[in-house]
Amino acid sequence: MNRMVVSLGTITLMAISVANASAKDKQSEAEGNFAEVSMGELAQQNGQSDAVKSFGRMLSTDHAAANQKALNAAQGLGMNPPSGPNAKQKADHDKLVKMSGAGSDKMFAIHMVADHKDIAEYKKASKSKDAAGEYASGQIDTLQKHLDTAKLLKAGS
Numbered sequence: 001m002n003r004m005v006v007s008l009g010t011i012t013l014m015a016i017s018v019a020n021a022s023a024k025d026k027q028s029e030a031e032g033n034f035a036e037v038s039m040g041e042l043a044q045q046n047g048q049s050d051a052v053k054s055f056g057r058m059l060s061t062d063h064a065a066a067n068q069k070a071l072n073a074a075q076g077l078g079m080n081p082p083s084g085p086n087a088k089q090k091a092d093h094d095k096l097v098k099m100s101g102a103g104s105d106k107m108f109a110i111h112m113v114a115d116h117k118d119i120a121e122y123k124k125a126s127k128s129k130d131a132a133g134e135y136a137s138g139q140i141d142t143l144q145k146h147l148d149t150a151k152l153l154k155a156g157s
Contacts, residue, residue: 030074036063040059040060046099
């Protein structure tokens with residue numbers, strides 16, 4: 001999955017892996033959550049509109065909680081989880097840091113829509129009867145809420 005970190009770089013909210021998934025996929029879940037928290041914080045600091053700032057708070061809060069669950073799921077599957085976003089996500093974040101105003105808000109909304117379209121992968125992964133499946137199942141409603149909010153922000157920009 002190749003996404004830009006939400007411009008508020010485009011981030012990967014990452015594919016949830018099923019029981020046979022690789023360690024790299026598991027790590028990308030946690031990396032994506034770390035990146036989402038970071039982008040949410042950036043939206044709160046640099047967002048022009050109150051709606052973007054509010055969405056940033058939602059992202060930071062929801063993905064911090066999701067990350068703890070993803071880390072627990074990875075550990076439950078015997079994997080060493082990452083401790084932050086990957087290099088691409090950091091680079092994308094750095095691009096957005098340089099933006100401001102309405103352009104930044106618009107780019108944030110566009111990337112959040114793109115970033116949250118992986119809900120189908122979570123639905124597929126939720127069928128797994130392991131820690132990853134439980135994690136995926138518990139994230140679907142939140143991710144749908146994020147996608148719906150991002151679409152509204154994009155439409156309003």
